[in-house]
């Protein structure tokens with residue numbers, strides 16, 4: 001599965017300080033044909049849909065960013081690291097990183113797609129229960145639902161645990177009422193799914 005990691009794999013610049021053989025070191029020349037093809041379609045997507053629209057993006061034209069995410073979804077760019085049984089393509093971490101590198105040239109679109117596919121989708125994929133995964137992930141993988149991740153608050157940025165947003169269980173025990181303030185939430189203006197960080201009983 002795409003989310004598995006090899007504990008023995010060399011991390012970052014570790015090849016400089018850990019005994020390692022040349023074949024253990026990954027270099028861009030080792031991207032396979034499929035990875036290059038996927039990266040090329042991401043590049044063409046930017047050329048055709050994003051770089052031609054920078055003025056409209058800068059003027060915050062309503063509906064434009066979600067429509068770009070829809071198009072990215074149609075091309076399969078939102079489901080690359082999502083397992084196939086949840087509607088994605090189950091590609092490996094290297095492919096995901098390669099596409100992220102390419103879409104990183106997409107000005108503010110790169111923030112929208114990274115928030116959707118990264119912090120918007122992966123926490124549910126990694127830590128959601130089975131029912132949550134089945135409910136949310138397939139629609140996030142196609143872009144039918146757009147995702148956001150709501151952690152930062154006016155008084156809680158780097159020190160994210162100091163957030164003051166509260167979740168209180170309703171007397172019937174069925175829902176949590178959330179009270180608080182969030183800011184800098186990428187895709188917050190149009191998202192369908194909001195993963196919101198809040199404290200329960202002021203502690204948990």
Ligand SMILES: Cc1cc2nc3c(=O)[nH]c(=O)nc-3n(C[C@H](O)[C@H](O)[C@H](O)COP(=O)(O)OP(=O)(O)OC[C@H]3O[C@@H](n4cnc5c(N)ncnc54)[C@H](O)[C@@H]3O)c2cc1C
Nearest residue numbers: 111115148149150151152156157158159183184185186187
């Ligand atoms: C483009 C963009 C998109 C974002 N999208 C999201 C999103 O989708 N969801 C979300 O929840 N948040 C989002 N954020 C918010 C982001 O997570 C916060 O900006 C980040 O956590 C930093 O918090 P802050 O801006 O309050 O800065 P602060 O935490 O106030 O930090 C200000 C400065 O002080 C430094 N600093 C902080 N603490 C220490 C310390 N203990 N020691 C030394 N230096 C320190 C920092 O390095 C920084 O230079 C986004 C931000 C940006 C820029």
